[in-house]
Structures are given as C-alpha cells and as structure tokens.
Amino acid sequence: MALDRWIALVILLISLTYGYAAYFTMDASLPPFMRFNAIWPSTFPKVLSVLAAICALIILLGPQTGESGPKAGDIDHRRLGDYNIGQALGLLVLMVAYALLLRPAGFLISTVAFLTLGAVILGERKLQFLLPITALAAGSVWYLVQEVLGIFLSPWPIFFGVGG
Amino acid sequence: MFEGIMIGLSSAFSLTNLMMVIGGCLIGTFIGMLPGLGPMSIISIMIPVAITIGDPSAALILLAGVYYGAIFGGSTSSILINAPGVASTVATSFDGYPLARQGKAGKALTVAAISSFCGGSIGAVLLMIFAPALATVALLFHSAEYFALMVVGLSAIAAFAGTGQVVKALLMTLLGLIMATVGEGALFNMPRFTMGIMDLQSGFGFITLAMAMFALPEALYLVLDPSRSKTEGGSNEIKDLRITRDEARAIAPVIGRQSIQGFLIGVLPGAGATIASFLGYAVERNIAPKEEQEQFGKGSVKGLAAPESANNAACTGSFVPLLTLGIPGSGTTAILLGALIALNVSPGPRLMIDEPQIFWAVIISMYVGNLVLLVLNLPLIPYIAKVLAVPRNYLIPFILFFTLMGAYIGQNNATELLILVGLGICATLLRFADYPLAPLLIGFILGSMLEDNFARAMQLYDGMGFLLDRPMTLALLVLAALLVLLPSYRARRARLRQVGVSDGD
DSSP: OOHHHHHHHHHHHHHHHHHHIIIIIGGGGOOGGGGGSSOOTTHHHHHHHHHHHHHHHHHHHSOOOSOOSOOTTSOOGGGGGGSOHHHHHHHHHHHHHHHHHHHHHOHHHHHHHHHHHHHHHTTOOOHHHHHHHHHHHHHHHHHIIIIISOOOOOOSOGGGSOOO | OHHHHHHHHHHHTSHHHHHHHHHHHHHHHHHHTSTTOOHHHHHHHHHHHHHHHOOHHHHHHHHHHHHHHHHHHHHHHHHHHSOOSSGGGHHHHHHHHHHHHTTOHHHHHHHHHHHHHHHHHHHHHHHHHHHHHHHHHHTTOOHHHHHHHHHHHHHHHHHTTOTTTHHHHHHHHHHHHHHHTSEEOTTTSSEESOTTOGGGTTOOOHHHHHIIIIIHHHHHHHHHOGGGGOOOSOTTOOOOOOOOHHHHHHHHHHHHHHHHHHHHHHHSTTTHHHHHHHHHHHHHHHHSOHHHHTTTTSSOHHHHHHHHHHHHHHHHHTHHHHHHHSOOOSHHHHHHHHHHHHTTOOOSHHHHHHOHHHHHHHHHHHHHHHHHIIIIIHHHHHHHGGGGGSOHHHHHHHHHHHHHHHHHHHHOOHHHHHHHHHHHHHHHHHHHTTOOSHHHHHHHHHHHHHHHHHHHHHHHHTSTTHHHHOHHHHHHHHHHHHHHHHHHHHHHHHHHHHTTOOTTO
C-alpha cells in the first residue's frame, strides 16, 4: 500500500475517534440549559468527522492516482535510505532534547549545545570557529528576546536560583 | 478614499514604519534567497517578532515587507543558481537562468526587479480600487453568508490544488478544521478534545502549527537532500545591471498585461502566485511572434518579465480577500491573518471603517516596499548574493533553532516545543505522500471563524432554516459543492476514457 493510503487510514482512524467523541461522549457533560440551543459544542465536530471520514475513505479505496514516482527535485520516500536520514533523525532527537532541557539547563547553555551539536551532526568539525559563533548567537538572541522584546527567558540553569 | 490615502501616507511614512518596510524587505530578500526557504517559512519565523511589536500597522507592514522581499529573493536565486526557493518563482528560472548562463545575470536581475516593481505597483493600484468596493458589498453579508463564503473559499483552495489532489487537499482542510476545534473556544466556554492534556486547553498554537507545517519540513528536506541547497554554477559575477531601450520597449506591454492578469488570478482564493506566474508565462509565449517564441526558454527578456510581474501582482491581489472579507486565499495570507488575529485586529469589511489607518498603511507600504526593492535591494544584490555561500552546517541548525524559538516565544511553554516536533514529523510525512499542507493551515485559521458564523446563523434561525431563508447562502454553498465536485468528475471521466470505458456509465 502506498504511503498516501496509509496516511489516509491513519486520518480515518483519527476522524472516527473524533467522531465517536463528538457523537457519544461529549454531549453527556452538556449543562441542561444549553440543550435548548440550536447548536451544541458537538454539532460542528459531528459534521467535520463525517466529511473527513468520507474523504479519507475515498483516498483509501479510490483508484490509484495517475502519477507515481516523485517529481523532479522532490524526495522519494521509498528510497529514504539514500538520503541523510540519520542526520535528520539526529536533529529531531536533538530538538526534543532541547525542548526538555530548555527550562532545567537554562537558555544559554542549551542553545549553545543545540547549535553546536546540530552543526556537528551535519559534519562540521571546526570547533574553534563553531563554539564562538554559537555562543555569540545564543547571547545576542537572548539579549534581543529578553531586553528588546521583553519576554523573560531564564538564561542560566535552574540551580543558579534565577530560573523560572 | 482620498482621505484614507492621506491617513495611510502619514502612517506609512512615520519613521518606525519606514524602518519596518526597509528592514522587512531586506530580511525577506536575505532569507528568501536561501534555496529551500519559501516566504511562508520566513513569515512564520518572523511572526513572533511582529507580534511583540504590538502596533498592528507596523507589524503588518513588516510582514508584508518580508513577504515581498522573500519573493524577490526567491527570484534572485532562481536566476543566479537555478534553485527556485518557491513554486511561484519556478517560471522565473525558465528564462532567468539561461540569461545568467550567458553572462547577463545583471540584466536578468534588473528585468526581474523592474517587472516585480511594476507588477506590485499596478497590483496595489488595483487593490486600492477593488478593495473598498468589495468591502461595501461585504458589509451587507450576515453570518450565514460569511459561513457560506468561507466554505466557498476553502473549497476553492481544494479545487485549485490540481488533478488527483482535490480529495487530498479537502482532507487536509478538514483536518485543519478538526484541529481548530481542539481546546476551549470562546463560543462554548468548555474545553473540547483536549484528551486531558493541560497544554491543549488553549488549543494548538497558530505559530507552532505554521512552523511545523512549513519551516520544519523544509529544513528537514534540506538535511535529507543536500543537493537542494547546492550552490553550483559560478555565475556569481554580477555586472552591468543596465537594460537597453529596445528591451524596455519589448517588456513594457508584457508587464502591463501580466500585472492585470496576475492580479485578477491572485484575487481568486487558492489560485495565487504560482498559477499566475505559469499562466502568465504560457500566455506571453503563445501571443508572441513566431521568431520570439523560439527565444522563450533560452533567455528571453519577455519570458522573464511575464512570470515576475504576474506573481508580484498576484501576491498583491491575494490581499484583497484578506483585507475585505477576512478570508485568506493562500497559505501566506492565512499566516498574515493569524498574525492579525493575534494582534487583536479582525480583518474584514469593518476593518476599513473601524481602523482605516491599518488598511491604508498596508496599501501605501506596498508601494514603498516595491520601491525599496527596486532602489535599495537591486544595487545591493551582488553583496546579498554572498549569503548563498553560508555553509549549510551552520545554516540548518540556525533555521531549526529559530523555529523552536518562534514556538517558544509564542507560548512560553516547553511542551509547545514537543508538540512542534511531533507535528513537524507528521507534516514531513504528509509532504512525502504529496498531501498539500497550506489547506491544513488555512482550515485551522478559518476554523473558529467558520464555526462562530455557523453557530450564529444556527442560533438566529433556530436550526438550518437559514439555508432556505437566505438564497445567497444557498447559492454560495452550491457553488462550493460544484467547485469540489467538478474537478473530481472531470478526473473520473478522463480516467474512464483512458481505460477505454465510454462516458455513459
């Protein structure tokens, strides 16, 4: 089965779950006075879930769309191994790690680590250039966000006592 | 109208706003030149900055400047290295790159800049004429018509998605609408579909979604396929920006025709700059005299001027439905709409009456933006082109970092970053399977408005009665159904004919 049909199947399951919630569980918590309204919180979702399920079924069961194979310049997902899939996954893991460490480790340390490791994953080895550039970038972004835009960003790790 | 223009002039020519236009255009050109980064990613990265500015006119002017700059930057990289960053500048590379190969890169850039300038300016004049007229009509609309109009807009976007893509685009739109119902809306005061996750209480963040749909997949594509950011071809020596009088005479009528045609295409929801540029190119090739027709694709100035003026006029045209109806016709205008809502401005017919300074400042800043691109960016291009030499090892981590920062600043919540990564992976998979992503974002942004108007109409008529009481609503909904069904019907017929079955069954 082609990838677009697998995705249609997943979306079909999502819309069925969504529809189940809209049709069977949501209305139970509706206060009595709202039951007189012409529209309930579940009305619109009910319509959406049916339409989405129909569309997903059309893609899932419908005829194969004419063009197969990737267009020029696009990525062929059937040959993902030929691309830098390892680097892409590495960067995604790094992004998750950044999300988890941003609060505990503070903005400056986690950002410098993120930018440096990101470049290293992509194959950069000249740390003597990399570290000063990332440190400078992290510092200036922090200054811009904190001082110019006025959004609080805790710069240092949480155990320094200034973290938020 | 005259009064409005004066308000717009005084607002657009304030020092801050001038800085916004110039800064926006420069930033846009800078980033737009990087292959693989389109206007949508750039604008979504810039939104947190625009929102923190606080002043809606200034923010919108900044974003519009970034938008123009990005398109201009995209054209530049199409011409110089045959790497269009966006679909709408693909047609530019047909004749632009051959010109650059012949050593006429400077001339090509000038033709492109002049065509863009004229396309954008003519578009702005037409916008000034069309928008107020359309807004007057739109004032007569009630919630029922608004609901129907949005359905038409969403169906048109799906209908223009291309053969075999209509159902996919429709499904993406519906998915966007479904995502918009998550969280606690103003309408019912009760959380819906949060699955018990506290961070979903306020729904998905619009910036997070915009980043996840456009910026993140584009960055991942750059990682996966290094050839996408390859900067081969040593045509970096840009000299002699002048064009001859004959060339100017040749492209003038092309620019005139394509600006008007491009604008009209841009007004249609879903059509936009890409279709305008390809159509403009095709039309000009067909009406050109025989001997010039052969030049198309080999470095014809006409073939370069046509898509450039058309796509810029179309970009301006796409502001018409945004500013007058509050309905975005493209991914980019959808992002702008999201930014406006975040700034507490609701675009629509009332915008011209309630906040004329925003409306007119944006229009005037379009002229200024075009002028800035012509007189400031064009001479700077040889220097800005150096950005093409930034090593991707540095570039990609920074792009990823800015998407993360954008989502974090918007919500000040680290969970948002995990949602961003999750949605970004989903978006990349969807892109692998050729699902269009812009409809999802447009559906998401229009979702709450659509439901609001639907609910208001339902309450007013105590049920579905508004469909029959208001013929306009019914007509619009029928139009929406036709828009969706017609392409699938025609595709079906074409398919049946292919396998040799008669049309009759």
